[in-house]
Amino acid sequence: MKQSKMLIPTLREMPSDAQVISHALLMRAGYVRQISAGVYAYLPLANRVLEKLKNIMREEFEEIGAVELLAPTLLTADLWRESGRYETYGEDLYKLKNRDSSDFILGPTHEETMTALVRDEITSYKKLPLNVYQIATKYRDEKRPRYGLLRGREFIMKDGYSFHADQDSLDETYLDYKKAYEKIFERAGLNFKPIIADAGAMGGKDSQEFIAITDDRINLEKWLVLSKNIASIEEIPESVLEDIKTELGKWLVAGEDTIVYAEGGDYAANIEMASSQFEPAVAYTEELELEKVATPDVKTIDEVAAFLEIDPAHTIKTMVYRADEELVVILLRGNDQLNEVKLTNHLGASFLEAASEADVEAAFGAHFGSLGPVGMKEVKIIADREVEPIKNAVVGANEDGFHYINANIGRDFEVSEFVDLRTVNEGEISPDGRGTLKFARGIEIGHIFKLGTRYSEAMNANVLDANGRAIPMIMGCYGIGVSRLLSAILEQFARIYVEKTPKEEYKFSWSINFPTELAPFDIHLVPVNTKDEAAMELTAELESKLRAKGYQVLVDDRNERAGVKFADSDLIGLPVRVTIGKKAAEGIVEVKIRATGEVVEINKDELVNTIEILGQN
């Protein structure tokens, strides 16, 4: 393909309105353009990457017997009224009317459509399981669309739905999808983790998210590709490295999710779901006498601990929440943080918020800073399980300026249950005992989910079972954010290319090292001077030779300065660049392997071999 025919509007600078690297580079390298807030055009390069992603997905889904179809996007409100989501989905739902004033929506997801489709055609358990998916445009009227393709209003999703007569069948398909997702993301070259996700909100059972890890800024070497005349990073002057760090530091770490994973183990979970190993303390400690002590002007746990000269782990923090109208008292070890998702899921609450100080005063006659469980009555007290082993704890006295010391569970106050409510910390032990917990930031690229009968019951999607009884179909749903994958890939494959000029100056610039299987083309042929006939002839010869070998080739046939061509080539980021320069007449070209920075001058006849040997990234 000739570059002059492509629309690749590269920019000289990183765009000032981008906050994350992927957004900036997608714009700068001419992959996308914004048409309106959160709504993008995928220019030819991006479109090619998307098509490659789609093909990878199709191959892997065929392996697990999932069948592609294409449902519409313009959906009647009636369909969504059946599930109840027309009213509950919120402001993210695009609503519109047709010429007859009937209500429609633009589908942000397709549980209703697929459930209705299958319900209307499948009546017997014998026709199940059924496992369908589509790759299509979705709409969500995001309040604050941002970060390029990461949070858009129009985006591309792969959404799959499976229908089963029994739980075992769902479990099997769920596992199939998990494996297929892992293969897809591996083929895309991504560093990702499947994590335990919060299934509570959608009323389902098991749920896993697939998170592309977004790298921190600490490991500088990971970001750098050095030109051939730079031996190692040590050679680069400190001031240049500082400039590079400053440039890196300008960009937000992309990804709305903090994930927790076990270094040295398999465990990984969303921070909202993560647990750590819990070993109830068994040591015997004598219970001392409860005593009220004056603690003037101290309020926070740290202030109390400092004032009493104790470890915050020996204090118990008391919090009050309103869960579906009822007040609940929560006890946590002083140095722990409450995880509201865990609490919501534990209570099965559909609504949870911290109680107001007024509510708290009315109920317990105390201010926030002096709350404590001693003497609290007629209220449910739930404690994190780390609270159970604490003996002789410091707690609030429900009286400003005072705390109790030596408070003990069972003797001085009652706890109705001990459950896991705390947010884990880095360095704790994985719940399965294998590995130490670490935190990372990441982008959600996939989600698999056991829906159960949430939609089939609401929408009357039943089949007859072997005994002729009507049972609701059991469902799973499986999503991949296709356009967002493009951002995740750029976050992981953005690089800073460092060069040393003939004057021994060090220069650096942003570039992309596209992974081989997804790059829009395999090879970039760059004739330096398009008026050099020998070079252009050689270019044509190499292009047809490479294409015959099955490579996809982009030829920079533009009449531009060499500097412009090379800069654009670095931005576009194809795995191999072949420069056809002054030695073209002798049949000599230069091959650059982008991932390694390796550069070799070879005879044209060695080109195919060289690429096969060096180009395995």
Place this chain on the structure above:
Amino acid sequence: MKQSKMLIPTLREMPSDAQVISHALLMRAGYVRQISAGVYAYLPLANRVLEKLKNIMREEFEEIGAVELLAPTLLTADLWRESGRYETYGEDLYKLKNRDSSDFILGPTHEETMTALVRDEITSYKKLPLNVYQIATKYRDEKRPRYGLLRGREFIMKDGYSFHADQDSLDETYLDYKKAYEKIFERAGLNFKPIIADAGAMGGKDSQEFIAITDDRINLEKWLVLSKNIASIEEIPESVLEDIKTELGKWLVAGEDTIVYAEGGDYAANIEMASSQFEPAVAYTEELELEKVATPDVKTIDEVAAFLEIDPAHTIKTMVYRADEELVVILLRGNDQLNEVKLTNHLGASFLEAASEADVEAAFGAHFGSLGPVGMKEVKIIADREVEPIKNAVVGANEDGFHYINANIGRDFEVSEFVDLRTVNEGEISPDGRGTLKFARGIEIGHIFKLGTRYSEAMNANVLDANGRAIPMIMGCYGIGVSRLLSAILEQFARIYVEKTPKEEYKFSWSINFPTELAPFDIHLVPVNTKDEAAMELTAELESKLRAKGYQVLVDDRNERAGVKFADSDLIGLPVRVTIGKKAAEGIVEVKIRATGEVVEINKDELVNTIEILGQN
């Protein structure tokens, strides 16, 4: 692919709400389902056909240097205000508001988006021509969605746009597209014609439509596929043929367009644009004296001709139109029909309608039935060019109950111009003299169009030319109705399969003979009894053998009666059916070539060869 995993909900009968064969068969064979009026889900079979169509298009467009991208569908109203179409497009435009109450539309077409995209990136003629396309979902709020995928509210289009610095470049790309379209429709196996289309409405220059011809019901043989035990159509009893004709007659001939083509020549045009050969008569005829004659109670041309015992071709019909507020008098040969599109285009009018009788009376003091040009003053009289040679014509006398005979142009009335205004008739000579005009019905499947500067001027999409002057880009646009192609294909490849039962009864049923390059799978493997282990083993063996040869194979692994399986297979319509029946243990299978009705029993080892030899349709 296992059929049990596909969602192919075939129906036992043609659906009662379908009016055209393609709609009925798409539903009945389980290719599509309607989700709401004019909005369809493409089930797995249809999705596979669509993907094949897309791939054909991609291959052919790559050949002409057109580059694929993907623009969004949710478009700001502002973009459409720039072109003026937000206000003028009419009720077919889906309008909606986002959460901030900004106006948006769902794109029915993308001239504005593409023009804005290219305008914002391309500033010099050196970067032109540029030729981009997308394959995407479009929206049009049709007043009366109908005929399945032929007139839907959500549909798939291939829309391409080219940008040029000069007319020659546009002309070249336009021709490239014409050739690419012809290749695409040929590869799809379609009987189609490129025709001259009306470009006037969009303010453009050249325009061609590609029309898939929808067959009449007369050529019965074209519709029939006979089972192997029926020697020829002559053998079928007349009563059965009558039933088949009745069944065929139930269905509307699909296609909103009447096209005119030259049998024995290349000429083809939309009826609204069609001309025929015009040879001005040169024979000398003496001009007789103008005479007013009483013609009591005769009004129509036929009545006048009958009353005066003359050929209607010797009468001149007088009509009055209102074109952009001005009255215009039109003269036509008595036996001709006015073509309003030709008149509109000739006048360059943006609004045209027949004048009311009241207007006519006020202007000429005469009723409709007695209008004539003699004595008309201060009005523009335009005549069809067939009027010019008429001597001694009969015309209305602008007085009820009277006509003039022997009226002659120049002597008795003046005509300001003679132009082609009539609708052609079948049997006339093609304008290029080659062939006789015939009419046909058809479905518009493609449209190429020289837009000129309609959008670039309105939207300020300029480039600098070689002299540094800003010039508006010259544009072309090129559409293919992708989902509608599916209907066109079904209209042409629907068949009636006639069988003779062992009891010598003749039965017929609808089936589809999918063209090879578009069939959702190449081969249908049908093991008759899924509990017969030998048959299932042989099926698996044949499937892997055929797949290794590159064939796409659908295996009917369902535990259904043979009759159900064969009926579904006929409906699904794959080019080759392989039946694995009772002789499976001996390695014998039956091959049926759908297009010819040919059936052979062969040894399993001959299968690949047999398909290669017989399966070329």
